[in-house]
Amino acid sequence: MTRGPEGAVVPPPAVPAGRGAVSSVIRESLAYSARENMVSFAGGLPAPELFDADGIRASYDRVLSRAAGRVLQYSTTDGDPDLRTALAERLTGRGLPAEPGSLLVTSGAQQALWLLAGTLLEPGDVVIVENPTYLAALQCFQHAGAKVVAAPTDRHGIVVEALDDLVTRHQPKLLYLVPNFQNPTGHTLPVGRRQELARLAATRGFWIVEDDPYGELSFHRSAPDWIRMDPVAADRVLLVGSLSKVIAPGLRLGWLLAPEPVRDLCVRAKQALDLHTSAVDQAAVADYLANNDLDAHLKRVRAEYLRRCTSLLAGLPDALPAGSTWNVPEGGMFVWARLPAGHDAVALLPHTVEQGVVYVPGAPFFATDADPRTMRLSFTTHEPDVITEGLARMARAFDQIQQPEVNE
Known part of the structure; x- marks a missing residue:
C-alpha cells in the first residue's frame, strides 16, 4: 500500500493497456x-441517406407493439x-451452410x-496480420499482449x-485478415490464395480470423467464397461479420461463426463483459x-457506391501529385493511394485541411515499416459533385505545397 504526503492511500497505477497504441x-x-x-474522405462510414430508416422504424414499431415485455427485458x-436463424439463412444462401447454434x-x-483476442491469446502469443491492416484489430491484439508480426502484401493482398x-519462424496462434475489399487498401484476396491459406492453416495448426464487414458491397460480381467454405480448414476459420455496412452501424450488431469450443469460450467471455x-x-x-x-436494398x-467510387477515381489524376498511384477497388468503401517519393501524407494533412478537405494518412494502419506516402480515401458519404469539389481542394493544397508563393 502506498500513501501520499498527507497520508492518503495512493491508488495503484493503471495497467498500460494502450502500450503500442497507434498515432x-x-x-x-x-x-x-x-x-x-x-x-471528408476520412471516415469509413456508410452513406446515411441510404439507410432504410422507414423500414427500420416499422420493425421497431412491430416488435414493441407485439412483444415489448420480451424485447425490453434481459436476454x-x-x-x-x-x-441467429436469419443470419444462418443468409450465410446458407451464400453457400456456407450454417446453424443458428453456431x-x-x-x-x-x-x-x-475483442472476444477472440481475449479468449484465444495469451501475452506473448504471435498474431500475423496483413501489412497494412484494420487499425482496431491491431489495437485488440496489442491489448491482449500479443506479439504482432506483419506479413507483406501486394495489390492482391x-x-x-x-x-x-x-x-515457420514465429509459430503463430492466429492469422487475421480482411479478404474482401480490405480496410484500408480495398484489395480482394484471389481464390487461389484463399485456398493456399486454408491448406497452410490446416497443416500448420493456426487459427484464421476471417473478418468480412464489406463482402456484400461488391460492385460487379459476388465476392469470392469465404476461406471458411474450404473444407480443408473449416475447423480452423473463425468468420466475423457485421450488419453495420449493410443495414446501419448505429445498431451495433455483428456476429461470429466459430467451432463450438471457441464459440462457447466467447459466449462465456461476453456474458462477463456485457451479458448480452x-x-x-x-x-x-x-x-x-x-x-x-x-438484397434489393x-x-x-x-x-450508388460504384457511382461515387467512379467519381473519385476519375478525379484523382488531377488531384494528386504526378507519380501518385492508387488501386481500383472491386467493392467496399476505400481507395488506397500512394504519393510520389518525397511526400509524407501525415505532414501534408494540415495543408489539405486548410483547403477544406481531409483524408486518413495510411501510416497508422501498418504494424511495422509504415509507408508515410500512403493515404486512405473513402468515397461512400458524398455525392459525385461533392467528391469533385473535395478533389479540387486537394489539388489546390498540393499545388501550394509544391509551388509556394515567393514574397518579393
Whole structure:
C-alpha cells in the first residue's frame, strides 16, 4: 500500500493497456471531418441517406407493439434466436451452410474481434496480420499482449509465399485478415490464395480470423467464397461479420461463426463483459430481415457506391501529385493511394485541411515499416459533385505545397 504526503492511500497505477497504441493521426482526421464545410474522405462510414430508416422504424414499431415485455427485458448471451436463424439463412444462401447454434451475436464485429483476442491469446502469443491492416484489430491484439508480426502484401493482398516463412519462424496462434475489399487498401484476396491459406492453416495448426464487414458491397460480381467454405480448414476459420455496412452501424450488431469450443469460450467471455447485446435492437433487425428484401436494398447501395467510387477515381489524376498511384477497388468503401517519393501524407494533412478537405494518412494502419506516402480515401458519404469539389481542394493544397508563393 502506498500513501501520499498527507497520508492518503495512493491508488495503484493503471495497467498500460494502450502500450503500442497507434498515432492519434486518425482521431485528428476524424475530428477535422466534423468541421463546417469540410469535405471528408476520412471516415469509413456508410452513406446515411441510404439507410432504410422507414423500414427500420416499422420493425421497431412491430416488435414493441407485439412483444415489448420480451424485447425490453434481459436476454440470452448467445443472441436473439430469430436473428441467429436469419443470419444462418443468409450465410446458407451464400453457400456456407450454417446453424443458428453456431452463431454468436455481438455488439458490432469489433466486439467479436475483442472476444477472440481475449479468449484465444495469451501475452506473448504471435498474431500475423496483413501489412497494412484494420487499425482496431491491431489495437485488440496489442491489448491482449500479443506479439504482432506483419506479413507483406501486394495489390492482391497477403503474399502467401512470404507467410509460409513467417509461420515457420514465429509459430503463430492466429492469422487475421480482411479478404474482401480490405480496410484500408480495398484489395480482394484471389481464390487461389484463399485456398493456399486454408491448406497452410490446416497443416500448420493456426487459427484464421476471417473478418468480412464489406463482402456484400461488391460492385460487379459476388465476392469470392469465404476461406471458411474450404473444407480443408473449416475447423480452423473463425468468420466475423457485421450488419453495420449493410443495414446501419448505429445498431451495433455483428456476429461470429466459430467451432463450438471457441464459440462457447466467447459466449462465456461476453456474458462477463456485457451479458448480452441489446435485445430490442436484435429483435428489430430480425423483424427487418423477415419483412424486407435486404438484397434489393443492397443492390441500390452498391450501385450508388460504384457511382461515387467512379467519381473519385476519375478525379484523382488531377488531384494528386504526378507519380501518385492508387488501386481500383472491386467493392467496399476505400481507395488506397500512394504519393510520389518525397511526400509524407501525415505532414501534408494540415495543408489539405486548410483547403477544406481531409483524408486518413495510411501510416497508422501498418504494424511495422509504415509507408508515410500512403493515404486512405473513402468515397461512400458524398455525392459525385461533392467528391469533385473535395478533389479540387486537394489539388489546390498540393499545388501550394509544391509551388509556394515567393514574397518579393
